[in-house]
Amino acid sequence: MQSVDQILAGRRICICAGSGGVGKTTTSAALAAGLAARGQRVAVLTIDPAKRLADSLGLEELGNEPRRVDPRLFEHAEIEMRGELWAMMLDAKATFDELVRKHAPDEETRDRILQNRIYRQISNALAGSQEYMAMEKLFEIHQEGSFDFLVLDTPPSRNALDFLDAPRRLTQFIEGRGMQMFMKPTGLATKVVGRGSSMAFSVLKRVVGIDLLADLGEFFQAFSGMVDGFRERAKRVNELLADPATSFMIVCGPQGEPIEEAVYFHRKLVEAELPVGGVIVNKVHYETEADLSENGVEEDLRGPLDGDLAARVASNFRDYQALAKRDARNVEHLARELQAKAVIRIPYMDEDIHDLAGLLKIDRYLFATEAERMELAASGTA
């Protein structure tokens, strides 16, 4: 089974994907820090880092552009940093605004869009706009070409697929083909629109109200000059995702549900012909080889410990082993689905990860081979 550095060798981009609450941000940061420590100039684009992790990377005053993480921080954490780690927090709204500024044919159109009420709602709240802007930012930084490697932490979404669907949904909306046709005041539109549609239109007016339709019309009109630019851009973003220099790493947890989601997401990525590197499973309870059928452990513990404490230690161990069995079963199921692709297990650490030292702990597993990982886990290294 390949290790992370083998999977990512020769690549330029890693997209960490998965559903919310599985440690995507931490994994992205650990991956980026590990690659940087090994000599690359790496930027990690995160969405919403834990405050303590952000603080520990000196990220709190970051804007919408990558900043370099102070190399002295690594020195203090006794990490040998041979490359450079850069990081940024995505501001979806600011990214959307930049995009409008870039594509607007003139200042008047630009201002009309930026001030349009519907635009303001969309750039903030349209499902998919955050996802799309993350890709857009990735594309932009990739174009600038000042980094060896980019790690993208995708936004938390209920369904990891929303992420892949975002460019299509957004461009479809902005194109507004159906809409424009109806909003043109004269001529062609009325001829093109058949009688059935105009009846539908009048029914629609009854349900929606003419005001909303008019507002939407204005929005699409303002955007119409930029549609080509947007569409072209979205196409190139999609090409970048499918590029052989890109690798998707799916991040998940060891419980049944996240594993099923990872399996599903993997299938969808493969269907979409996107390059999948493997799956990183966080918070795994590694199995230890111990015979629990007889009370062997408790017997062994009765020497050094009194009976009550020995019993509690043994009962805790049984609970732990039950979780380890569950995790092993789930990971096995995942591995079968993934066939030859890597399944990288990161153990359940004793503490939350929220600083560089913590990221280093993850990296020890992330950048190890499977055999090395087993050894690390058996020796209790966390």
Added chain:
Amino acid sequence: MPDLFDKRLLFVTGKGGVGKSTISIALGMAAAERGLRTIVCEVSSQENASRVFKKGEVGFNEVQVADNLWAISIDPDESLREYLLLQLKVRAMRDLLMRSRLFNYLAAATPGLKEMVTIGKIWELALPDRKVKKGREYDLVVVDAPATGHGVGFLQTPRTFAGIARVGPIHNQAQALDRFITEHDTTGVVIVSLPEEMPVNESASLERQLTDDVGVAVERIYMNAMYPERFSEEEARRLERVMEIAEGPANAAVRAALSEHRRANAQRGQLDRLAASVKAPIKTLPFIFKPRLSVDELHRLAGALT
């Protein structure tokens, strides 16, 4: 602690992976056991309820899963169809609209429409006099709401919509929904959290946003999956000494014990941090050392909720 079941509508929300769905079902069970006719709504077709109660997929139907307990999976497309029929009253007119390209385009593209019709359906379920023909009256509607990030956005949809459509039928509908959601006597929100750094931060900011920006009543925060405190500090010190000499499985067992002790301590720290940063009352729930939750475990969890 205030009684959650005085409400007509409860939204269960929180960061992804904190156990919202499980707690939604357990809340439904607890209410049903108290004799309240209760329905649990899922909004992203996960079909958790049908899996737990070993029923076929419930889909967009109100399916009885236990005594006094029903489940529904709210599909936005179905909700939209139903809504349009209620608005237009004539099936043929509704079908005409749904077949038109313009309408389909608008329905797919309008920001927040899916969330809007989903909340509309939830509202309809919670009405004492249902809009749909022969609709069953429920005492309590429990909603397994989308994860945060989308969570605040979800509850804010009606207001956002009312802002987009300044006047007209959509505006009025949106305002009515917003009023219903922010009516503290009838509607409450429950936040589910975990004793870890990120979920605690998010729960605190979620409570602020929900209270200040959306204006809903945050009734309670469940701190889920708390480890038991099995070992005292003194015992932990003893275990550390034993680990030096123990070998094989005994060593692994002692290591697991120390690990659990550190985790349990860290969790207490996170619980204190949460308590210091939120206003709503907190209730802790135990970690369940079972691979998959059965109805029995859910019953036990339901008992711990109130």
